[in-house]
Amino acid sequence: MSDGRTYVESPIIMATVRLVAPFVLTYGLFITLHGASSPGGGFQGGVIVASVIVMLSFAYGIDPTWEWLDKRVLVGITSGGIAVFAALALGPILLGTGGDFLELGSYPVIPNPWKYGIELVEVGIAMTVAGVVIVLFFQLARGAMPPGGSPYAKPSAQRVPSRSRGEAAQPGTESADQSGDETADQTGHEVSDEPVDRTDTPTDADSSATDSGRSTPVDDGSDRPSPADEGDDRR
Amino acid sequence: MITLLEAGLLVFIVLSALMTAILRDVLAAIIVFGAYSLGMAVLWIVLRAPDVGLTEAAVGAGIMTVLLLVSIARTTRLTGIELRPVEINWGVAALCGLFVLAILATVPALPDMGQTVGNPVFGEIYNHYVTMAYEQTHVENVVTAILVAYRGFDTLGEATVVFTAGVAVLTVLRREVDA
Amino acid sequence: MMELLTTHYNYVVFAVLLGIGLYMIIDDENLVKKVIGLNVFQTGIFLFFITISVRDGGLPAVGKGSESAYVNPLPHVLILTAIVVGVSLTALALALVVRIHEEYGSIREDVVVEVLEDE
Structure with missing residues (x-):
């Protein structure tokens, strides 16, 4: 579409992105999951994971990447993140173990419930942040397209x-x-x-x-x- | 005492902020703003806030710049970068100067940098977080412990704010087909 | 005065950043630059929060709580979340700018006002 004006296919960028993307994704996941023991956490990890998609769309064009993305997965992780967080917060009340809202330590069975509860919440946050950042990027990049030329x-x-x-x-x-x-x-x-x-x-x-x-x-x-x-x- | 690194960073930050304000060309301003965010990220690391530095580098210097770029990509005719300055409106500049002076007037009342004596931030709550966080949550990173455990309600609302922003952008940019 | 500057330099930078951000918000005709100004203002406030959490010889608050010379982690948490909320709000502001461009054909405030007056 009108994308041809701004998108230039560059084999160098494409090759570099293809090489770097898995490492960036891994780094994002590491930051998310290791947030309990080192600097990092859901917010940072989520943004880094989202930046993989941003990178891909710079290399392969914004419209093709948007078409390639499964929107159901995108919506799933975005709302699923909040759902995970909310479910974990409500869990202690619903389980009837005498825990309060967000008292992650009162989960039974799981060893070290505080730590793994916090990790799970971080994963939820990362999912939401990653999804939202991807959506924001594509909406802003595609939103200003001239009316009529909107695929x-x-x-x-x-x-x-x-x-x-x-x-x-x-x-x-x-x-x-x-x-x-x-x-x-x-x-x-x-x-x-x-x-x-x-x-x-x-x-x-x-x-x-x-x-x-x-x-x-x-x-x-x-x-x-x-x-x-x-x-x-x-x- | 101020170190050379800190002084250099602060000068860099102020200069790049000034350049962002002065440059007329939006693309140039965005690029300088990206540099400004990166300088800020390094400053956070120097001030021993690695979590904030990581966030600022990923969000401020990375995603923010990208969002600004893509939003001007189709709204502004980009014909290379020009370095013309804006005409400064001295009335407004004087007003902002007054504002700065008003804030500077409160600065002497603030506690000395790096001192814990007389700094209300280092009170009972600080001691509790720092000494009890690992014991209570088994999480080494106190920032994460506060973020998710002690202030979890806050963070839940915050994640909702992020989610809502996504929905709001979808709403604002929703296209009426054949309107 | 000099002594004050050596113990409070970050706060001075904080005030200056607020001033620059405010100037951009008020005077710049370009809406995207207004949004950038908002961000400069915001980072100025972040600088205030982080500065107040510093202590001499303090370490980042990662560990098992045995040492007591940690910097204060609470402002870090507040700013961490503020940055993420900030980028969400920036994105919303930019979406509105994009929308304004669609309606009025410009992202300059004066042009938009002109178009509005013509109608």
């Missing part, structure tokens, strides 16, 4: 729904009924006589339906299942 609109717009659904459902148990509500609202928003059958308190459903319709137009677009998305986005 990303079609393939990724269809993946958005499954993506945001996964996010809504993942973080912990308490949000499960909330996301259920949301989908009910959405169908209610589109088909007007549905919510009365579905929910036992029509007034509540009504108010929240208008709320979601008014305040979150973006949600509205991205949360719909993909077949409906096709027709709607084109309009």
Whole structure:
């Protein structure tokens, strides 16, 4: 696309990146996992891992790299990181061992629960940071493309729904009924006589339906299942 | 006492910050800002904050520069680097000078650098963290122990902020197809 | 005065960096440079936090807690997280700049204001 203006294929850069990338990735993982015993941790490690992708996209072009990336994996690690952290934080309460929120030391069975709990939290942080940095990079690099010349609109717009659904459902148990509500609202928003059958308190459903319709137009677009998305986005 | 390394770094940092402000060309400013971040990263190491230095090098000098570059790549017509300075608005400069003076006025009240006496930062909490962190969490790196264990709630919120920023950027740059 | 400078030099640099950052935020017409100014301001504050955590002969706080001459790790934690939040916020600001460019065709504040006045 318009990428040809800025992207110059260079065999030197490509070869160098191919050589260096695995080492950088390993270093990022090392920084993440060794954060408990030496300087480092999830934030730094995550950024270094993300920089591997940034490097690849400099060598092989931003658009091809974006096409090559599996967006589901990207969304999976981004929201999965938060989910891991939240789950580990809630774990001590849910297990009923008398631990408080985030009291990682109260996990039973695991040897040295504080240390390995902290390591796991670091991994979660690294996942989120890496995912977000990759997303930020590609969005900023591709976002300013002239309207009409946007190759990303079609393939990724269809993946958005499954993506945001996964996010809504993942973080912990308490949000499960909330996301259920949301989908009910959405169908209610589109088909007007549905919510009365579905929910036992029509007034509540009504108010929240208008709320979601008014305040979150973006949600509205991205949360719909993909077949409906096709027709709607084109309009 | 100030060491030569520290003095050199501080001069480098101030000069590169000034150049970032003065250069009219955005690309040049971003490059100088990358150098500024790298200088900062080295300064953090010199000030014995390796965790912060590592973060600054990876985030400030690395990712931040890349993000700035890609965002100007398509918004600015890039025709080589020119080194023209901006016209300095002396009114605003004087205002900022006043601001600096106001902050400098508070500097004598701050504790001497490197001294623990009279420095409220080195209080009971410091002693607790430094002496108890390994015993309580079995993690050698006290920074990690505080980050995840003692201030875990903070960090959870923080990871959420990062996540939210990603979602917000997706929202802002979401393209209306055929709009 | 000289004595103050030798014991507080980092704080002076901190004040100067805040001034430079503030100048860029207020006066620069280029929105991307405004964002850079925001970052310069921010790193100035980081310098303050890290400086206050230093102690003479202190070591980085990595170890089993036997020695007592560690630098203070708490400001490090605060700044560590602040840097990461800072880059996220910068990215959001840049996204808004990119968006502004899409709407108004410029990333210069004066041009954007002109376009807005014409409408």
